[in-house]
Amino acid sequence: MQKFLGDLRLAEIPVPGRRDRTMVLDRLAYGAEETADMLGDFIGTVKIGWGLPLLLDEKVLLRRVGHFRTRGIHVSNGGTLLETAISRGKAMQCLARLREARFDTIELSEGIIDIPERLKRSVAEFAHSNGLRLNVEVGKKNPGAQLSLDETVERISSSADLEPDMIIIEGRETGTGVEIYDGAGNIKWDWVERILEECDSGIVMFEAPMERQQTEMIMRLGPDVALGNVSVTSVGALETQRNGLRGDTFGYSQVMPDLRSGPASKFIYYILSTRGAMDQTRIVRTTGVNRRTVQKSLENLIRAGVVTETRDQHDLRRRIYTCSHGLREQ
Known part of the structure; x- marks a missing residue:
């Protein structure tokens, strides 16, 4: 049809x-x-x-x-x-x-x-x-x-x-x-x-x-x-x-890769893909996921090579997380 x-x-x-x-x-x-x-x-x-x-x-x-x-x-x-x-x-x-x-x-x-x-x-x-x-x-x-x-x-x-x-x-x-x-x-x-x-x-x-x-x-x-x-x-x-x-x-x-991880990791990846770089506090506030789960999910995503972690140039204690592949890079 x-x-x-x-x-x-x-x-x-x-x-x-x-x-x-x-x-x-x-x-x-x-x-x-x-x-x-x-x-x-x-x-x-x-x-x-x-x-x-x-x-x-x-x-x-x-x-x-x-x-x-x-x-x-x-x-x-x-x-x-x-x-x-x-x-x-x-x-x-x-x-x-x-x-x-x-x-x-x-x-x-x-x-x-x-x-x-x-x-x-x-x-x-x-x-x-x-x-x-x-x-x-x-x-x-x-x-x-x-x-x-x-x-x-x-x-x-x-x-x-x-x-x-x-x-x-x-x-x-x-x-x-x-x-x-x-x-x-x-x-x-x-x-x-x-x-x-x-x-x-x-x-x-x-x-x-x-x-x-x-x-x-x-x-x-x-x-x-x-x-x-x-x-x-x-x-x-x-x-x-x-x-x-x-x-x-x-x-x-288009932005969701085949992640072998839990639902929280997939959701956080989607948020980073579509909304851009964020620190952990903003991810917690945006997703409603608790801080411990966010931290674990970010570790999984970094290990999978789909999210990168960098330090804020203005505050070296603050870490910024960026999606390696997503709509913002296309």
């Missing part, structure tokens, strides 16, 4: 290679099918939220699922639907009906109830034996009954034993007061870094319903970060952010 002004698009835009990194939350609102028609290349999975399928006439549900599937988009249940079935002793019946309805992705969560290990393995075995994708969601939905960071990491580790295609970190549809988000929707970066230290980033997806959360994730973790609970109306905005085609991440994909 020929894209509008294709010669202006960045050569590294992956179509459809990056599509599996975006999961859209379908709330059964108007516009989801039209978005799939226009921007389906950038949608990996559509999740029909929580228990919404139970409200639909079967023919309507089958038509909706079929619409997404014919466009190469995976379709997942919401974890709450399966939790509801499990709580009523109908887990396997639910799984069988999802398969018959052409859902090709099963989401297993414990957002409301705790599920016995034996039953989790049964769900995983059903998915694997039927050629279905398996996503496991970690986190609780009640803001007043949240897991600790250690508990979250432990559950991520045990979820990996189920051989899922993706481990999803709970964010709900609000992006506030759960897991990696505080009550105002700000990202708790110490949680994110710990999670990524413990788990392969290739199979971790962060639910990030707010556009500002999506932008921050891209700026700190890179354009390929897997994001879920993206609203239907945010698909285009998210993809332009991934490709540096919007103000917040303009030029991002």
Whole structure:
């Protein structure tokens, strides 16, 4: 398919290679099918939220699922639907009906109830034996009954034993007061870094319903970060952010090298690339990253040869950090 002004698009835009990194939350609102028609290349999975399928006439549900599937988009249940079935002793019946309805992705969560290990393995075995994708969601939905960071990491580790295609970190549809988000929707970066230290980033997806959360994730973790609970109306905005085609991440994909380091190092490199030389105090103030992490990240970047350290000629105690390669040098 020929894209509008294709010669202006960045050569590294992956179509459809990056599509599996975006999961859209379908709330059964108007516009989801039209978005799939226009921007389906950038949608990996559509999740029909929580228990919404139970409200639909079967023919309507089958038509909706079929619409997404014919466009190469995976379709997942919401974890709450399966939790509801499990709580009523109908887990396997639910799984069988999802398969018959052409859902090709099963989401297993414990957002409301705790599920016995034996039953989790049964769900995983059903998915694997039927050629279905398996996503496991970690986190609780009640803001007043949240897991600790250690508990979250432990559950991520045990979820990996189920051989899922993706481990999803709970964010709900609000992006506030759960897991990696505080009550105002700000990202708790110490949680994110710990999670990524413990788990392969290739199979971790962060639910990030707010556009500002999506932008921050891209700026700190890179354009390929897997994001879920993206609203239907945010698909285009998210993809332009991934490709540096919007103000917040303009030029991002050109300046970000392949750094084998944590998210803080990548974010600091991006800031230096786009805003110019800074001392450590200004980096801390600009990024919001604590001083110790900034110092460690700068050491990593200097060692990688992408940032240089010099002394201020007017104050030899003050060190200035400059990006070796970036937009300012092009």
